[in-house]
Amino acid sequence: MSERSFYVRWGRYLVLIALAIPLYIWSWRTADINLIDLVQGAPKARPIISDLVRPSLLARERVTLSVSTVVRVPCDGPAPEPPAAEGPTVSLSATCLNARDPLVVSGSGFRPNTPGRLYWRVAGLEGRLRDEPFETDAQGRFTVQTDIPPLLAQQGGVHALDVELKWEAGTLRPSETLRTTVDKMIETVFLALMATTFGGLVAVPLSFLGARNIMPATLWGNTLYVAVRSFFNTARSIEPLILATIFAIWVGFGPFAGVLALSVHTIASLGKLYSEAAENIDPGPIEAIRSTGANEWQVIWYGVVPQIVPPYVSFTVYHWDINVRMSTIIGFVGGGGIGLELQRWINQLQWNSAATAVWAIVLVVSAMDYASAIVRERLV
Amino acid sequence: MLEIKELTKVYDDGTVALKNVSFTVPDGEFLVIIGLSGSGKSTLLRCINRLIEPTSGQIIWDGVDITAAGQEDLRRIRRQIGMIFQQFNLVKRHTVLTNVLTGRLGYTSTWRSLLGLWSRDDRERALRNLELVGIADKAHNRADELSGGQQQRVGIARALMQAPRLLLADEPVASLDPATSHSVMKYIEWMNRERGLTVLCSLHFLSLARRYGTRIIALRAGELVFDGRPEEIDDRRFKEIYGEDAIEVEIR
Numbered sequence: 243m244s245e246r247s248f249y250v251r252w253g254r255y256l257v258l259i260a261l262a263i264p265l266y267i268w269s270w271r272t273a274d275i276n277l278i279d280l281v282q283g284a285p286k287a288r289p290i291i292s293d294l295v296r297p298s299l300l301a302r303e304r305v306t307l308s309v310s311t312v313v314r315v316p317c318d319g320p321a322p323e324p325p326a327a328e329g330p331t332v333s334l335s336a337t338c339l340n341a342r343d344p345l346v347v348s349g350s351g352f353r354p355n356t357p358g359r360l361y362w363r364v365a366g367l368e369g370r371l372r373d374e375p376f377e378t379d380a381q382g383r384f385t386v387q388t389d390i391p392p393l394l395a396q397q398g399g400v401h402a403l404d405v406e407l408k409w410e411a412g413t414l415r416p417s418e419t420l421r422t423t424v425d426k427m428i429e430t431v432f433l434a435l436m437a438t439t440f441g442g443l444v445a446v447p448l449s450f451l452g453a454r455n456i457m458p459a460t461l462w463g464n465t466l467y468v469a470v471r472s473f474f475n476t477a478r479s480i481e482p483l484i485l486a487t488i489f490a491i492w493v494g495f496g497p498f499a500g501v502l503a504l505s506v507h508t509i510a511s512l513g514k515l516y517s518e519a520a521e522n523i524d525p526g527p528i529e530a531i532r533s534t535g536a537n538e539w540q541v542i543w544y545g546v547v548p549q550i551v552p553p554y555v556s557f558t559v560y561h562w563d564i565n566v567r568m569s570t571i572i573g574f575v576g577g578g579g580i581g582l583e584l585q586r587w588i589n590q591l592q593w594n595s596a597a598t599a600v601w602a603i604v605l606v607v608s609a610m611d612y613a614s615a616i617v618r619e620r621l622v
Numbered sequence: 623m624l625e626i627k628e629l630t631k632v633y634d635d636g637t638v639a640l641k642n643v644s645f646t647v648p649d650g651e652f653l654v655i656i657g658l659s660g661s662g663k664s665t666l667l668r669c670i671n672r673l674i675e676p677t678s679g680q681i682i683w684d685g686v687d688i689t690a691a692g693q694e695d696l697r698r699i700r701r702q703i704g705m706i707f708q709q710f711n712l713v714k715r716h717t718v719l720t721n722v723l724t725g726r727l728g729y730t731s732t733w734r735s736l737l738g739l740w741s742r743d744d745r746e747r748a749l750r751n752l753e754l755v756g757i758a759d760k761a762h763n764r765a766d767e768l769s770g771g772q773q774q775r776v777g778i779a780r781a782l783m784q785a786p787r788l789l790l791a792d793e794p795v796a797s798l799d800p801a802t803s804h805s806v807m808k809y810i811e812w813m814n815r816e817r818g819l820t821v822l823c824s825l826h827f828l829s830l831a832r833r834y835g836t837r838i839i840a841l842r843a844g845e846l847v848f849d850g851r852p853e854e855i856d857d858r859r860f861k862e863i864y865g866e867d868a869i870e871v872e873i874r
């Protein structure tokens with residue numbers, strides 16, 4: 243190496259470095275990179291992260307025991323007879339009372355050491371009125387004091403008083419969150435399947451129009467080719483999240499909006515992949531089939547189809563996998579599926595539940611990844 | 623009789639691949655086409671069954687002008703012309719049997735062929751042709767599991783299915799080793815001698831051309847520069863065809 247070329251070469255590197263340094267300083271500032279926050283803020287993220295590693299999966303079944311009795315409020319008639327019942331008994335200090343009168347409720351024969359609560363079913367009204375909580379003692383007895391709510395007097399008549407105990411019993415079962423997650427995950431996988439199917443069905447014919455070697459080299463052929471290819475490239479660059487927002491407004495929130503958004507994206511994405519696969523097929527077998535005197539249908543069926551089926555199927559499976567991943571996010575803007583629940587749980591700061599959804603997504607996406615890799619390997 | 627009259631092919635990019643080529647092939651001839659790479663051999667063969675559209679000139683086969691045929695007639699003509707290729711051009715993912723059966727496509731209705739409903743007769747004929755080329759035991763293998771020589775024999779069986787009267791062979795042995803080359807060439811020779819097919823075959827090696835051809839034509843840059851019997855190609859002719867620096871190599 244001559245001395246001159248040595249300096250020229252290193253001079254070039256120096257210029258490059260001199261240009262790169264300010265570029266990176268500027269980028270660092272713009273991106274607001276702050277390593278101190280990253281370290282100091284860590285404790286704030288601790289509870290979330292610790293919840294994330296403990297997703298809500300299992301819970302015991304909740305058993306409810308309810309015993310009812312009746313009172314008349316205001317006391318403008320005969321005291322009602324308490325309904326006869328077997329098992330645990332409830333007794334009241336009085337059964338004919340007026341607003342704000344004290345009432346002592348006591349019971350026996352209940353499950354020991356169990357929390358419970360009183361509820362009023364007001365005559366002529368829907369729903370229940372929550373009243374005092376209590377807990378039974380070791381013998382299954384309790385005594386609780388309350389005042390008659392004025393609402394009972396306003397409505398008048400005979401009202402029911404429910405004494406309700408709740409406890410967890412039996413074996414561990416999938417928690418409510420887990421069941422919702424599984425439900426919504428299935429919805430997500432099928433949503434992605436529908437989008438992949440619709441998208442693929444439209445993309446197959448379009449991909450022929452977007453393949454140079456299939457389109458005739460005429461003015462019409464070229465125009466169509468360019469139009470289809472531009473559509474693929476433009477539509478592919480629109481984020482499915484944006485499409486989902488539009489469709490959620492168009493057809494309403496829910497999985498259908500998600501299917502539409504993903505379908506459009508799939509048409510463009512698969513269309514491009516399919517056309518490129520079609521452009522790469524071997525022209526040899528096609529000309530061999532044509533030379534036997536076969537017509538165009540026969541040429542396509544025996545010469546083109548066997549060559550495009552493996553790449554088309556493998557791209558489709560691969561895109562189903564991508565669509566599952568995308569549809570988990572699409573729910574955030576109203577596209578249905580697991581995303582909607584995940585967003586709700588995050589907003590309600592239910593990190594255990596959110597964790598269940600996050601883990602479910604990780605699990606399903608990696609399973610799909612694995613499965614699609616196997617399918618693709620088999621096809622080659 | 624096949625008559626080629628002033629055949630010219632100019633590709634879209636302006637390449638002149640054939641310039642006013644004329645010659646006549648009587649029935650039963652084994653015509654070998656030689657010439658350097660790029661001299662226009664493949665173009666010439668493909669113009670004959672119009673896999674490539676000639677720019678001008680005529681190709682007349684037994685009084686029928688192939689160059690003037692409409693789509694329907696062209697298919698009827700094509701099915702009587704078998705073709706084999708350097709790269710064998712089998713459908714890799716199909717079985718050997720299916721590949722051979724595609725030779726009958728020109729005789730099979732569209733819907734039957736799309737459903738794979740080959741006639742009993744066609745199936746028997748396919749197996750017989752596979753036996754003929756010695757690979758009946760591979761009938762149900764995938765085509766790409768076969769060796770090069772075996773694949774070319776599938777190509778021959780496929781051409782035989784057409785019951786052709788004319789065979790076009792574009793460098794049928796250029797991808798094969800010398801021993802396999804001869805075994806494949808012998809099948810082609812057999813088709814010519816026993817089945818009475820007219821053969822047009824392009825070859826790279828002059829030794830093969832001399833051994834199998836009953837007549838040789840040579841192309842150079844798209845022009846016909848030689849037309850005669852194999853033994854007429856002497857050293858001077860050889861240099862005319864292949865250029866001053868060429869030396870003849872033997873393939874046995």
Ligand SMILES: Nc1ncnc2c1ncn2[C@@H]1O[C@H](COP(=O)(O)OP(=O)(O)OP(=O)(O)O)[C@@H](O)[C@H]1O
Binds near residue numbers: 633637657658660
């Ligand atoms: N589709 C095409 N478009 C443009 N030019 C082409 C095309 N096909 C072939 N040619 C050109 O035409 C000329 C003849 O090509 P052809 O393939 O007929 O030659 P060949 O004698 O068969 O050569 P080889 O021995 O390498 O197979 C070459 O210059 C080639 O580059």
Ligand SMILES: [Mg+2]
Binds near residue numbers: 663664665792793
């Ligand atoms: Mg060639």
